[in-house]
Amino acid sequence: MTAIIDYDAGNLKSVEKALQALGEETVITRDREEILAADRVILPGVGAFGDAMEKLHQYGLVEIIRQVVQKGTPFLGICLGLQLLFEESEESQGVPGLGILKGKIRRIPNTPGLKIPHMGWNSLTLRPETRLFSGLGEEPYVYFVHSYYLEAADPEIVAASADYGVVIHAAVETGNVFACQFHPEKSSDTGLQILKNFIGL
Numbered sequence: 001m002t003a004i005i006d007y008d009a010g011n012l013k014s015v016e017k018a019l020q021a022l023g024e025e026t027v028i029t030r031d032r033e034e035i036l037a038a039d040r041v042i043l044p045g046v047g048a049f050g051d052a053m054e055k056l057h058q059y060g061l062v063e064i065i066r067q068v069v070q071k072g073t074p075f076l077g078i079c080l081g082l083q084l085l086f087e088e089s090e091e092s093q094g095v096p097g098l099g100i101l102k103g104k105i106r107r108i109p110n111t112p113g114l115k116i117p118h119m120g121w122n123s124l125t126l127r128p129e130t131r132l133f134s135g136l137g138e139e140p141y142v143y144f145v146h147s148y149y150l151e152a153a154d155p156e157i158v159a160a161s162a163d164y165g166v167v168i169h170a171a172v173e174t175g176n177v178f179a180c181q182f183h184p185e186k187s188s189d190t191g192l193q194i195l196k197n198f199i200g201l
Helices: 012-021 032-037 049-058 061-070 080-084 188-199
Strands: 002-005 026-029 040-043 075-078 103-107 118-123 141-146 148-152 158-163 167-174 177-180
Touching: 002 012, 002 032, 012 026, 012 188, 026 032, 032 061, 040 061, 040 080, 049 061, 049 080, 061 075, 075 080, 080 148, 080 177, 118 158, 141 188, 148 167
Parallel strands: 002 026, 002 040, 040 075, 075 177
Antiparallel strands: 103 148, 118 141, 158 167, 167 177
């Protein structure tokens, strides 16, 4: 069973539908016991970094997320859910993130000919032998919607990157923690394969 953390942050239903299409039992919840008992946990999210951190604190979810990660449960952050795992974001100055991973969230720089937000399909450059991208071709296309991107402190955790006027750390994988800046639930068969790999862990 996969728990999808509910903190009023958008794309919960689309993530749930994608998992159900794969035959996975899901629960959308902010209940401590349900989250800690789950086989896997997903932190989705669209919206602003500061607002999201405020909600996580309001619902008492910050400590629960840390416990999930510490006990070794497979954990997947999606879009804003990736950004929240890191230390801070230029979107919400002075608001600490979860700090589970080291790195900063930067604003995508203005580049002639490229629109911000970065919205649409983009190819990924994959690190070899990642668990999240197993069974995919060399440069799979996935769907992005974001104005801020990850700059990870440790390049070893970067599972995939994308180019949009700057190198975007588009996915991370370290131990039981996985995260994607793009939306696997909106990325057609490629995204379903990524989610299938995650629920197969």
